[in-house]
Amino acid sequence: MARGGARWRWWLPQIGLLAMVVAGLAWLAANVADNLARRGIATGLSFLDRAARFPISESILPYSPVDSFAWAIIVGLGNTLFLSVLVAAISTLLGLPIALARRSDHALAKALGGGFVDLIRNTPLVVQLLFWYGAVTIGLPPSAEAWQPMAGIFFTDRGLYLTTFGLVGSALPMLLAVAAGLVATAILAWRGKLRQASITTLATVMISVVMACALGLQRDTPVLGRFNFSGGLTLTPEFVAVLLGLVLYASAFAAEIIRGGIDAVAKGQWEAGRAIGLSERQTLRLIVMPQALRIMMPPMTSQFVNILKNSTLALVVGYPELNFVTATTINQTGQALEGIAILMIAFLMLSGLISLLMNRLNARIALVER
Amino acid sequence: MSYVRTAPEAILPAPVVARPSLAASLFGDAASSLATVFITLVALAALPHLFAWAVTNGVWVGDGEACRDAGACWAFLRAKTPFILFGIYPEDERWRPMVAVGIFVVLTIWSLPRKHWTRATLFGWIAGIVAALLLMGGKTIGLTEVPTSAWGGLPITILLTVLSLALGFPAAVLLALGRRSPHPALRWLSTGFIELVRGLPLLSMLFVASIMVPLLLPDGVTIDNLFRALVALTFSAAAYLAEVVRGGLQGVPRGQEEAARALGLSWAQAMRLVVLPQAIRNVIPPLTNTVVVIVKNTSLVLVVGLFDLLSAGRVALSDPDWPAPYAETYLMIALIYFTICYAFARYALHLERTLGQVRR
Numbered sequence: 001m002a003r004g005g006a007r008w009r010w011w012l013p014q015i016g017l018l019a020m021v022v023a024g025l026a027w028l029a030a031n032v033a034d035n036l037a038r039r040g041i042a043t044g045l046s047f048l049d050r051a052a053r054f055p056i057s058e059s060i061l062p063y064s065p066v067d068s069f070a071w072a073i074i075v076g077l078g079n080t081l082f083l084s085v086l087v088a089a090i091s092t093l094l095g096l097p098i099a100l101a102r103r104s105d106h107a108l109a110k111a112l113g114g115g116f117v118d119l120i121r122n123t124p125l126v127v128q129l130l131f132w133y134g135a136v137t138i139g140l141p142p143s144a145e146a147w148q149p150m151a152g153i154f155f156t157d158r159g160l161y162l163t164t165f166g167l168v169g170s171a172l173p174m175l176l177a178v179a180a181g182l183v184a185t186a187i188l189a190w191r192g193k194l195r196q197a198s199i200t201t202l203a204t205v206m207i208s209v210v211m212a213c214a215l216g217l218q219r220d221t222p223v224l225g226r227f228n229f230s231g232g233l234t235l236t237p238e239f240v241a242v243l244l245g246l247v248l249y250a251s252a253f254a255a256e257i258i259r260g261g262i263d264a265v266a267k268g269q270w271e272a273g274r275a276i277g278l279s280e281r282q283t284l285r286l287i288v289m290p291q292a293l294r295i296m297m298p299p300m301t302s303q304f305v306n307i308l309k310n311s312t313l314a315l316v317v318g319y320p321e322l323n324f325v326t327a328t329t330i331n332q333t334g335q336a337l338e339g340i341a342i343l344m345i346a347f348l349m350l351s352g353l354i355s356l357l358m359n360r361l362n363a364r365i366a367l368v369e370r
Numbered sequence: 371m372s373y374v375r376t377a378p379e380a381i382l383p384a385p386v387v388a389r390p391s392l393a394a395s396l397f398g399d400a401a402s403s404l405a406t407v408f409i410t411l412v413a414l415a416a417l418p419h420l421f422a423w424a425v426t427n428g429v430w431v432g433d434g435e436a437c438r439d440a441g442a443c444w445a446f447l448r449a450k451t452p453f454i455l456f457g458i459y460p461e462d463e464r465w466r467p468m469v470a471v472g473i474f475v476v477l478t479i480w481s482l483p484r485k486h487w488t489r490a491t492l493f494g495w496i497a498g499i500v501a502a503l504l505l506m507g508g509k510t511i512g513l514t515e516v517p518t519s520a521w522g523g524l525p526i527t528i529l530l531t532v533l534s535l536a537l538g539f540p541a542a543v544l545l546a547l548g549r550r551s552p553h554p555a556l557r558w559l560s561t562g563f564i565e566l567v568r569g570l571p572l573l574s575m576l577f578v579a580s581i582m583v584p585l586l587l588p589d590g591v592t593i594d595n596l597f598r599a600l601v602a603l604t605f606s607a608a609a610y611l612a613e614v615v616r617g618g619l620q621g622v623p624r625g626q627e628e629a630a631r632a633l634g635l636s637w638a639q640a641m642r643l644v645v646l647p648q649a650i651r652n653v654i655p656p657l658t659n660t661v662v663v664i665v666k667n668t669s670l671v672l673v674v675g676l677f678d679l680l681s682a683g684r685v686a687l688s689d690p691d692w693p694a695p696y697a698e699t700y701l702m703i704a705l706i707y708f709t710i711c712y713a714f715a716r717y718a719l720h721l722e723r724t725l726g727q728v729r730r
Contacts, residue, residue, distance in 0.1 A: 010553075013553070014553050014554070014555035014556065015555070017555055017556060017559070018555050018559075021559060028586045031585070031586055031587060031588050031589075032582075032585045032586060034588070034589060035584070035585045035589065036585070038589065105395045105398075105402075106395055106396065106402050106405055106406070107392055107395050107396060108396065108405070108406060108409045108410075109405055109409070112409065118712060118715075119708065121711075121715075122662065122666075122707070122708045122711035122712045122715060123666070123704040123707050123708050123711070124666040124667075124669035124670075124680070124704075124707055125666070126669045126670060126672065126680060127669060127680060127700055127703055127704050127707065128704070130680070130684070130696070130700055131696065131697065131700040131701075131704070134694075134696030134697060134700065135696075135697070138694055138696055139696075139697070271385075274382075274385045277379055277380075277381070277382050279382065305569075308571075309570075309571035309572070309573075310571070312571040312573040312574060313573060313670075315573065315673070316672070316673065323571070323573055323574055323577065326577075327577060330581065336581045336582070336585065337582075337585070340577070340578050340581065340582060343574055343577075343578075344570060344574070344578070347569060347570050347571060347574060348566070348569045348570065351568075351569040352569065
């Protein structure tokens with residue numbers, strides 16, 4: 001067979017396949033254009049500048065209905081990110097004790113940990129979210145009979161009211177100290193100096209507590225008014241249900257990843273640790289954990305991407321995250337194509353970003369093979 | 371970092387290898403005892419309340435009025451379970467979804483033992499799916515027609531799972547082969563599809579499907595909600611299964627394909643007869659775990675207005691005659707999902723142990 005012929009046979013099917021895919025896409029695009037024209041929808045992103053005119057019940061970024069659609073979408077994205085970061089942090093912290101409980105010899109702790117993980121992992125997240133939403137809206141008492149488990153914390157069917165502590169005077173020096181501490185921690189963690197990074201974190205927390213105490217604190221307790229509580233920090237039932245549901249769900253998965261990581265470290269490492277005279281706890285902390293951490297990195301990456309994706313379910317109980325805002329935008333403007341494109345790009349970029357960051361971190365802590 | 375040891379280190383006792391007894395595990399040292407006491411105290415504080423709610427104050431028979439200001443309203447479940455399980459399917463015809471569910475339960479149980487993994491079983495599944503669809507629809511086989519918009523409850527959950535798997539799996543095998551192909555165009559397309567679908571939340575995909583599918587089709591062609599949701603679920607199943615199958619393909623030594631080709635088999639024959647059987651056999655446990663994920667994912671179709679188990683439960687709860695016993699309803703729905711998913715998860719674990727693959 002001539003070389004030219006082989007090359008021809010190599011490329012022809014591929015070009016044919018590409019042509020088929022392109023033709024298919026073109027046919028679909030023509031249908032879309034046709035359908036949009038018939039419904040009188042003009043494509044384009046100009047709608048983004050118009051006033052959104054729909055309310056967003058809660059957001060960490062400031063928002064009012066006179067703001068533009070573009071800002072509404074950014075606010076939705078802000079809520080998604082806020083929720084995801086919070087869930088990722090809390091669930092990873094909760095995952096470790098659950099994993100250790102499952103690995104322990106303590107019969108009760110083991111059974112409880114195992115039962116929790118099995119129960120959470122084998123039921124759909126939506127069912128759990130709806131259950132928790134029912135629990136915080138129907139299950140909790142009305143404001144007048146608020147349940148007060150601790151002084152200054154009130155559980156009601158309208159939300160959770162917490163006492164907050166504000167600083168007397170300027171908070172600027174403390175904020176600067178915290179920022180400096182965070183930057184230092186981030187740089188150290190990036191360089192793979194995890195030990196120094198954790199010391200810096202601890203120092204930052206201690207310094208900010210000392211500075212806060214030096215300034216003096218002002219207590220802001222929620223007070224029951226005629227209809228509802230005012231003052232302090234209010235968490236809406238939607239937020240409480242979503243946070244609770246997502247954290248419990250994610251922590252069961254995090255626990256399994258951590259347990260898997262610890263179990264994957266060869267048994268000889270434990271035995272070697274004991275042989276050189278380390279205690280069980282020392283072996284876990286100094287020998288097994290650092291190795292387990294490397295094994296956990298890839299599954300943890302997909303876990304964080306999953307948390308981001310699962311946060312979209314917040315829409316089921318009415319927490320206004322990105323999908324919720326985009327769906328409302330599409331309903332109001334009819335700009336389905338643009339809305340979907342924005343949604344897809346946002347999620348693909350965020351998943352990509354998480355993978356990129358985790359892979360970089362992974363490369364930092366990976367074993368240098370000789 | 372190094373240091374010179376000047377004094378001998380304290381000698382620790384030799385490690386204990388034997389498993390501690392139950393008493394020792396609960397009260398062996400201070401920490402265990404503390405944990406035992408703590409867990410017992412929490413249980414003692416919570417269990418009486420739970421018992422009072424579920425049993426002592428629980429309402430087993432009666433109507434909505436009997437449930438007001440009482441404990442668990444089990445009477446609600448007695449009244450609403452048929453609706454939650456079968457949705458708004460006409461009451462006189464409910465034997466049809468029951469038989470359809472029965473077909474899938476029998477097929478699943480039949481397929482569990484390894485000696486039943488044969489071609490006949492595969493055809494049995496295809497026949498079962500067709501039979502279930504015909505029975506549910508009814509028109510083709512001379513029964514009263516029931517449109518898909520009236521299908522609901524558990525049959526929808528099971529049908530969506532089975533159909534997205536049945537349609538997604540062949541696509542997944544092709545995508546996995548495509549992703550490992552030496553042909554760049556094929557590789558890019560497969561990788562692009564897999565990563566696109568995996569990067570998007572399923573909820574967004576369901577939205578996209580429900581909004582975009584009508585726009586993508588030529589004028590006059592409409593497809594129902596069930597099919598739109600099925601498209602999204604199948605795409606998602608295909609992408610996730612493809613990654614599992616790819617893992618299996620990576621585990622088959624290259625020599626297998628080379629040997630098959632050297633025997634004179636074509637590429638397609640080598641794949642079908644030599645490589646894929648080994649690859650898929652190796653990943654049956656993770657494939658079973660993916661089934662659990664897909665079963666759980668079907669619950670998301672409530673956002674596009676399909677009437678699955680969970681949506682039916684929500685609708686039942688909105689009945690003003692009852693005081694919305696959400697906990698009982700969601701616990702029952704969770705229990706149904708849990709039974710299915712936990713059984714599959716245990717089965718996967720069992721296969722992992724008995725398929726005799728040596729790890730590491």
